[in-house]
Amino acid sequence: xxxxxxxxxxxxxxxxxxxxxxxxxxxxxxxxxxxxxxxxxxxxxxxxxxxxxxxxxxxxxxxxxxxxxxxxxxxxxxxxxxxxxxxxxxxxxxxxxxxxxxxxxxxxxxxxxxxxxxxxxxxxxxxxxxxxxxxxxxxxxxxxxxxxxxxxxxxxxxxxxxxxxxxxxxxxxxxxxxxxxxxxxxxxxxxxxxxxxxxxxxxxxxxxxxxxxxxxxxxxxxxxxxxxxxxxxxxxxxxxxxxxxxxxxxxxxxxxxxxxxxxxxxxxxxxxxxxxxxxxxxxxxxxxxxxxxxxxxxxxxxxxxxxxxxxxxxxxxxxxxxxxxxxxxxxxxxxxxxxxxxxxxxxxxxxxxxxxxxxx
Amino acid sequence: xxxxxxxxxxxxxxxxxxxxxxxxxxxxxxxxxxxxxxxxxxxxxxxxxxxxxxxxxxxxxxxxxxxxxxxxxxxxxxxxxxxxxxxxxxxxxxxxxxxxxxxxxxxxxxxxxxxxxxx
Numbered sequence: 001x002x003x004x005x006x007x008x009x010x011x012x013x014x015x016x017x018x019x020x021x022x023x024x025x026x027x028x029x030x031x032x033x034x035x036x037x038x039x040x041x042x043x044x045x046x047x048x049x050x051x052x053x054x055x056x057x058x059x060x061x062x063x064x065x066x067x068x069x070x071x072x073x074x075x076x077x078x079x080x081x082x083x084x085x086x087x088x089x090x091x092x093x094x095x096x097x098x099x100x101x102x103x104x105x106x107x108x109x110x111x112x113x114x115x116x117x118x119x120x121x122x123x124x125x126x127x128x129x130x131x132x133x134x135x136x137x138x139x140x141x142x143x144x145x146x147x148x149x150x151x152x153x154x155x156x157x158x159x160x161x162x163x164x165x166x167x168x169x170x171x172x173x174x175x176x177x178x179x180x181x182x183x184x185x186x187x188x189x190x191x192x193x194x195x196x197x198x199x200x201x202x203x204x205x206x207x208x209x210x211x212x213x214x215x216x217x218x219x220x221x222x223x224x225x226x227x228x229x230x231x232x233x234x235x236x237x238x239x240x241x242x243x244x245x246x247x248x249x250x251x252x253x254x255x256x257x258x259x260x261x262x263x264x265x266x267x268x269x270x271x272x273x274x275x276x277x278x279x280x281x282x283x284x285x286x287x288x289x290x291x292x293x294x295x296x297x298x299x300x301x302x303x304x305x306x307x308x309x310x311x312x313x314x315x316x317x318x319x320x321x322x323x324x325x326x327x328x329x330x331x332x333x334x335x336x337x338x339x340x341x342x343x344x345x346x347x348x349x350x351x352x353x354x355x356x357x358x359x360x
Numbered sequence: 361x362x363x364x365x366x367x368x369x370x371x372x373x374x375x376x377x378x379x380x381x382x383x384x385x386x387x388x389x390x391x392x393x394x395x396x397x398x399x400x401x402x403x404x405x406x407x408x409x410x411x412x413x414x415x416x417x418x419x420x421x422x423x424x425x426x427x428x429x430x431x432x433x434x435x436x437x438x439x440x441x442x443x444x445x446x447x448x449x450x451x452x453x454x455x456x457x458x459x460x461x462x463x464x465x466x467x468x469x470x471x472x473x474x475x476x477x478x479x
Contacts, residue, residue, distance in 0.1 A: 048427060049447050051394070056451070106427035106444050110399040110436075117380070124373035126365045134373040141377060145384045145397025152388075153401060155467045164468030165403050169433055235399060235435075 010082045013309055016278040018083040020090060023248035024122040024132050025083075026309055028090050030244045030316055031115050032077050035097075037320070038237055043112070044070050044096075047103035055103050065103065072096050087123045094119025111236035114142065118245055131213075132248045139220075139245060140207035147200035156197060159189030166192075170231060199223045214350045217246055225339050232332050244316075250306040253280040257304070259296035260284050268301045275310030302349045315342065391439035404438040406464035407431040408445070412456050425453070438464050442474055449476055 009017040015025040046066045047055040058065040076092040079085060097116035101108055121134040155161040163186055166175035178188045199219060206216035224239055234240060261269060261283050272281055281304055283296065305311045315338075322334045380395070387396030408430045410417040422430035426444050434441055445460055460476040 049444055049452075104427070105394070105440075105447060108394050108440070110397065113395065117376075120376060121373050124369040124376070126367055126369060128365050134370070134377070137374075137377050138380075141380055141384070142397050146399060146401070148384065149387070149393065149396065149398035149401045155469075156401070160467050160469065161401075161403065168468050169403055169405075238399060 010084065011277075012081045012083070013277045013313065014083065015309055016280065018086040019127055020086040020122060021125060021127055021129070021132055021248065021252070022278065023250055023252045024125055024135065025080075025086055025090075026312060027135075027244050027248040028080060028086075028093075028119055028122050030247070030312065031118060031241065032080065032093070033316075034237055034240055034244065035112075035115060040097075040112075041070075043107055044073060044100050045104070049105045051102045051105055051108075069096050069100060087125075090119050090123030092123075094121075094123060109236055111238040111241055114138075114238070114241050114245075118241075122248070135245060135248055136207050136213065139242075140204045143200045143204035143207070147197055147204060150193075150197045150200070156193045157190070159186035159193055162189035162193045162196075172230070174230075196223075196227075213249065217249055218347065218350045220246065221343050225336075225343060228339070229336050232328065247312050251303060253278075253304075253307045256280060256282055257307075258282050258284060259300060259304075260286050261296040262286075268298075269296070272301065272304055272308065275305065275308040275314065277309040280307060299348065299352060302346055306346065306349065391437065392443045393437045393440060394443075398436060400435050402435070402437050402466055403468075404434045404441075404464050404466040405432075406434060406438060406441060406462055408441070409461045409463075411459040411461075438462075438466060438474075442476075445476055 008014060012029070015022040015029070018025055020028070044066060046062060046064075047058050050056060055065070072092060073096045076089040076096065079089040080093060094116045097112060097119060101113055101116060117138055118135065121138055122132070125132045125134050150156045153161070166172040166189065167179070175188065179185075182188060200223075203216050203219050203223070206212040206219065209216075220242065224242055227233065228239060257280055259281065262285070263269075264283050264285055269283055318338060319335065322331055322338065326334060380397070383395035384397055387393050387398065393401070408422050408426070408428075410422050410425065417425065419430040426448055428441060428444060441462065445462070449456075449458055449460065458476075462474040463471055464474065465471050
């Protein structure tokens with residue numbers, strides 16, 4: 001049965017008909033799901049050792065703060081999910097998460113703070129903007145801040161931090177082997193430390209340049225996948241946050257994009273139609289190239305996949321399934337294979353010129 | 361940067377980002393690293409011990425008191441933990457006259473002590 005366009009616009013897996021940029025809306029929805037999966041509900045409590053002393057006033061009225069914020073969180077999350085006033089409710093949701101963070105010093109986490117920032121900035125971002133520049137600036141700030149803090153500590157320069165992390169805390173077998181080979185030298189630790197500081201600084205700069213943002217995305221993906229492969233660490237859910245934020249930087253189609261193909265029944269077209277929940281792509285069957293239309297080639301398939309909701313939801317679900325079904329080390333191996341495989345498969349997209357397709 | 365519309369929402373967003381820049385700058389003048397985008401810049405193994413009326417609290421009681429685990433590895437600066445303890449003991453727990461001792465080792469450079477009240 002066909003679904004009317006009015007209902008279609010409010011389906012939770014559609015992101016094209018709301019007042020938020022499609023990629024930003026998907027980012028916000030996935031971050032909301034991530035928060036709930038990580039038990040964020042339990043974080044929403046009355047203030048306890050707040051950053052702002054005024055919030056202690058609520059301790060005279062137990063439950064008022066907690067249940068007010070829980071109500072606002074649920075309502076704004078519900079409306080965001082069903083594409084109602086998404087910018088407004090994105091901001092409300094972000095303010096809720098920020099207020100919960102401000103209400104308790106002992107539960108401060110960078111991976112929660114960044115989620116609140118993305119909700120707020122995502123809501124403030126106009127749909128008419130070319131790209132979510134506020135989120136680019138946010139990520140640039142995150143990487144500059146991280147690099148600056150490291151660079152001002154001598155432990156990062158002389159390898160002490162990395163040596164302690166890998167040898168004492170992680171007891172990393174590869175690092176132990178490296179230590180043996182290099183006669184217990186700190187050089188491997190120094191190299192990893194310098195690499196981390198350098199790449200964070202470079203990412204910060206690249207994110208500020210319009211023509212270099214694709215390289216920034218490649219470096220972000222490479223850096224975090226490298227760290228994850230080496231340490232198995234997700235840093236709370238900071239890794240997940242960053243990967244989800246990158247979704248908003250993808251080339252999301254505006255309106256319908258039409259490709260020309262010899263047949264509508266090729267595997268790639270079938271896959272694309274399966275994952276294209278926003279109905280963004282359509283195909284014209286033609287043997288000859290028509291003036292102005294683009295013949296559907298592999299590079300278009302890769303680009304088009306990065307503009308579909310189903311692709312990202314599928315990756316999110318795959319990662320979740322691996323975490324539920326497998327224990328380490330198998331879990332880590334499968335995640336590395338899935339992450340690196342996807343990254344390498346799509347890497348040609350980041351080094352080509354922007355696509356040239358017809359949109360209606 | 362990318363093309364964008366200079367709406368009032370854009371300016372509010374820029375102001376929100378500016379506040380975060382202030383947070384990063386402010387962290388240069390204080391030992392704590394809240395709102396400073398400083399994740400995983402230190403690794404500190406610590407253990408908090410609390411005495412009230414000369415009786416030690418259990419690890420569970422300490423965890424419940426500060427809402428931070430009584431002993432573990434803190435992946436941000438240890439001064440964040442000190443800040444939490446100081447705030448608790450100077451507000452909610454000021455009548456307890458608790459003596460707090462934190463033994464900690466930052467980046468494997470050797471054990472150090474921190475205590476409250478400070479001498």
